[in-house]
Amino acid sequence: MIDWVTLLLIVIKLVVILAVVLSMAAYLVLAERKILARMQLRHGPNRVGPFGLMQPLADVIKLLTKEDVVPAGADRWIFLLAPALAALTALLAFAVVPFSPPVTILGREIPMVVIDLNVGVLYFLGLSSLAVYGVALGGWASNSKYSLLGGIRGLAQLISYELSMGLALVPVVLQARSFSLTDIVMAQQGLPFLVTNPIAFFIFVVSVAAEARRVPFDIPEAENEIVAGFHTEYSGMRFGLFFVGEYINMVILGAVTTVFFLGGWHGPILPPFVWFAIKVLAVAFFFIWMRGTLPRLRYDQLMHFGWKFLIPLALINVLVTGAVLLWLGN
């Protein structure tokens, strides 16, 4: 027998999450343009609506009315589906993120997460490793040299940084003694893991920036080398999907950084949900700040940094954390 109330609750949660994440992604685009402009002593978009607040809407209308070009010689179906794949894998990861402790409504305890998988951490890692297919297939299907180069760079970068990201999460799982994201937040009741394991936090944030292809790791789309990388040939809303996908990715990565290291919804005075939103936005602001500050890495620098510094550091960190936990346990 299907439990209709549970099903309805899941659908409501999905709709709310979709609406919140999409509007957050749209406004992150505006926030990024505004903050970058301020850092470069400009004003940024300020013409559409008060303080330029309607700019995302204007952008969507512009992108939707543009011609949707498919280049000659492109692999049509893969070309058309790749942008959706990029946005989809980012959205799906939100299913396991708990954004508030369970709420009791009408005597029914409702967990504030779509599904609390006991392999939640691995679910997130799996989806983040699938995210590269959108980039790689989009670059390949375009049948253009610049796109292909961008796609190959994206693949190589993701393979390299996925390892250090996974290894940075091992100490978190060791400390929380669970793969479930809700249990990980619960384990940070006293101290967030940022305090107890700052090295893992550092490795995770760097790897996350590389996974999201943010500056200084935006080598797959380096404008002054390969035009726009994997999305060179895309136009209209398909380009928009790649673009929005990147910002959805920023929201989700901000959310998982909050869950894994910043203590999730825990915080004094303010309600848990507000704390969660503040922490996610703080991580997003950090990424934007980094973009306004750091120059782009060279391709070989990126590879060397990942394989020769981050991964060994992450392995040593796993070893040390394990040893300390064992010592504390005895």
Next chain:
Amino acid sequence: MATIIFYILAMTALAATGMCITRRNPVHAVIYLVNSLFAVALIFYLLGAPLVAAWEVIIYAGAVMVLFLFIIMMLELAPTEQPQGAGWRRWAPVLLFSLIILGCTVALMAVDPDAAEGVPTYYASPRIFGYTLFQEYALAVQIVSFQLLYAAVGAYYVGRTPRRRQEAG
């Protein structure tokens, strides 16, 4: 319910694998294989092994196939041409191996009728799975990881630049 989902997934896995080995375009073959791996991962989940399902996606779909795709894109492999020779030469091995597998399955069921019911569903939580793997089968895990280390060292030796290999003798 679970039986219906199992059959849908099994059909998907078989169809995707079939498409994978018949495609001439290597990138299309990779996409079909990823689909097949997803279906297999979900079957593992259905059988009560969420950890194995997650690893199937992370390691096979997320790492191994990504590497395949990387190599294909790097070498710009063109779609392969139709092989020469009579048609039966291509189909005979497939037919032979299919018959062998079918024969084995039928023989197994004839010898031991209970085997047809399969193993009882058992839920393996990550904790139980980890203890089984790293306590009960610790030696096997160590041997396999040593083998992977040999492979890595071997690949490193083969992959060195020719000049440095000459210097080393």
